[in-house]
Amino acid sequence: EPEVTQTPSHQVTQMGQEVILRCVPISNHLYFYWYRQILGQKVEFLVSFYNNEISEKSEIFDDQFSVERPDGSNFTLKIRSTKLEDSAMYFCASSVGQGAAYGYTFGSGTRLTVV
């Protein structure tokens, strides 16, 4: 069964450093998403991406965050200057269509620890 692949599985970074989280969505999917989950809290939407543009972003997705699809397969989330409160699990997801008739496939996540 096709999978969404995320790397690395765990990243530790110093406060203020830049991090790039990587995702390989399912190959025929056109819509891409990032979510995060702070330990013990619910899964939160960050951003959706389609046709090389951000479709929608949440309040969490401020100027410190950016997303990119640098080639035909990867989808990345960059945090420019990490803060302690950015420590969380980050999940990438993709879907073949945008509408509510389609489900999302999520990756296993990257655990980001900011020290």
Added chain:
Amino acid sequence: DAKTTQPNSMESNEEEPVHLPCNHSTISGTDYIHWYRQLPSQGPEYVIHGLTSNVNNRMASLAIAEDRKSSTLILHRATLRDAAVYYCILRTSYDKVIFGPGTSLSVIP
């Protein structure tokens, strides 16, 4: 936004059926009912979705009330691997998936 209400937690015995309820009394005619689950230390996983009719797939069944104000996710035979948080989510048209607190299902051996 249309909202859902789920119990915080439920327990089930292994190898028995599990019925996970969801209330969505403000559902509109174009809202799809989606279910996802999240196993411990894993990403969310799509389970099933439906609009008006009951739906079956290899993971579960979704029973939708005639008035669509509630639905039930049915796991036909719970295994230890089904212990997870189950999320009932309404989506209208091009809405993204938004997670609530869900129901934490424990499966007792």
